[in-house]
Amino acid sequence: MNLKDFAAHHGMKIMSHPSVMRFMQDDKVMQAMMSAITLPARASNAISEHTNRFAHAMSFATEQEVRDLRRTVRSLEDQLAEIKQEMEQSRAKADAK
Numbered sequence: 001m002n003l004k005d006f007a008a009h010h011g012m013k014i015m016s017h018p019s020v021m022r023f024m025q026d027d028k029v030m031q032a033m034m035s036a037i038t039l040p041a042r043a044s045n046a047i048s049e050h051t052n053r054f055a056h057a058m059s060f061a062t063e064q065e066v067r068d069l070r071r072t073v074r075s076l077e078d079q080l081a082e083i084k085q086e087m088e089q090s091r092a093k094a095d096a097k
Contacts, residue, residue, distance in 0.1 A: 001009070014020055023029060055062045061069075 015024070024033075052062050054060075
């Protein structure tokens, strides 16, 4: 039995104990558990928001802005390649006549 299975087995054993079940049914405990579960996501969002505000205040490009710019450049490069190909085809047709 590996550590994960061992922890899961004993965790389920503890959770099924009547006193733990009563404790877990308390509204305050449930609210605290939900807050603990959502804390990492909330912290990450707050850090990202502060980072973006700082970047804008310092006139830095954010990661999302750089991604958007790269996507735009790639799109423009694709369009340019298509236009060049169309021009070459038009020249080839004109030379053939």
